[in-house]
Amino acid sequence: MEGAVVTGYDVLAEVYEWLISDAKLTPAEFVAAFADVTCDLPPHAQVLDCSCGTGQLAVGLAGLGMRVVATDASAAMVRRTEVLAEESGASVSTVRAEWGELADHFEDATFDMVFCVGNSLHHAKGSRGRGAALESMSRLLRRGGRLVLTSRNWELVRSRGSRLDIGDRMVRRHGRDGLVIYRWEIAAQWEQEHRIEIAVGQVEEDGSVLVRSELLSCWPYRYGELESELLSAGLRVDKSTYDPEAEGYVVVASKE
Ligand SMILES: C[S@@+](CC[C@H](N)C(=O)[O-])C[C@H]1O[C@@H](n2cnc3c(N)ncnc32)[C@H](O)[C@@H]1O
Numbered sequence: 001m002e003g004a005v006v007t008g009y010d011v012l013a014e015v016y017e018w019l020i021s022d023a024k025l026t027p028a029e030f031v032a033a034f035a036d037v038t039c040d041l042p043p044h045a046q047v048l049d050c051s052c053g054t055g056q057l058a059v060g061l062a063g064l065g066m067r068v069v070a071t072d073a074s075a076a077m078v079r080r081t082e083v084l085a086e087e088s089g090a091s092v093s094t095v096r097a098e099w100g101e102l103a104d105h106f107e108d109a110t111f112d113m114v115f116c117v118g119n120s121l122h123h124a125k126g127s128r129g130r131g132a133a134l135e136s137m138s139r140l141l142r143r144g145g146r147l148v149l150t151s152r153n154w155e156l157v158r159s160r161g162s163r164l165d166i167g168d169r170m171v172r173r174h175g176r177d178g179l180v181i182y183r184w185e186i187a188a189q190w191e192q193e194h195r196i197e198i199a200v201g202q203v204e205e206d207g208s209v210l211v212r213s214e215l216l217s218c219w220p221y222r223y224g225e226l227e228s229e230l231l232s233a234g235l236r237v238d239k240s241t242y243d244p245e246a247e248g249y250v251v252v253a254s255k256e
Pocket of ligand 1: 008009020050051052054071072073074077097098100116117118120123124
């Protein structure tokens with residue numbers, strides 16, 4: 001399918017909290033990072049997190065009284081979202097669906113806000129795949145509804161070339177220390193498939209090290225390309241924090 005993810009997250013789902021920053025670990029902390037957009041939503045707004053990962057944002061949105069649907073391409077990620085919602089006593093509907101499959105599950109113009117956050121969109125295959133994914137998200141928004149997207153600054157990432165990023169400290173989660181390593185495979189051309197290998201080495205109680213890793217494919221984009229692809233999908237950029245020197249940015253775009 002156009003835009004489909006070609007590699008998993010089913011393994012990383014088991015250790016995903018080692019990849020989330022300390023400041024965004026809980027649903028309340030995660031959703032607080034988006035307070036400037038959620039504050040304008042009507043009570044009981046209908047919202048979709050279409051790459052929900054382990055569910056912190058979806059559960060946080062439910063905690064604000066919103067009607068929340070959480071979807072993701074990875075069955076293991078969807079399951080983690082369900083478990084977090086159960087543990088938190090939050091009402092979150094879940095569906096395993098890639099962006100290209102969303103129209104099979106929801107009517108057009110269903111949502112007041114769609115979130116695609118945490119470096120997810122680069123998994124859509126190239127410009128065509130990205131365009132198709134943004135089109136799927138756009139169709140689900142009511143007129144005036146907003147897409148909230150966060151992204152790495154790929155201009156910066158590409159300028160550094162292929163490399164290894166080894167965490168400079170252990171990350172402690174659930175009483176266990178873990179070391180996180182990112183291996184970046186940067187292709188010669190922007191349009192080519194790039195890869196990120198993510199490994200989490202966890203120190204077990206008996207001192208042994210349990211490593212879980214996954215090789216993820218991604219297709220980077222320049223900020224300018226993203227802006228024009230949003231426009232082609234019927235989404236007008238209202239707000240952007242893009243800064244050539246900053247590692248990441250948030251874009252908020254309205255359905256025309
Ligand atoms: C880096 S994680 C971000 C998860 C979460 N949004 C966060 O901020 O922690 C990227 C997520 O995008 C999902 N994903 C990748 N390709 C997708 C696709 N084609 N359709 C829907 N979700 C996809 C992955 O399964 C993964 O959960």
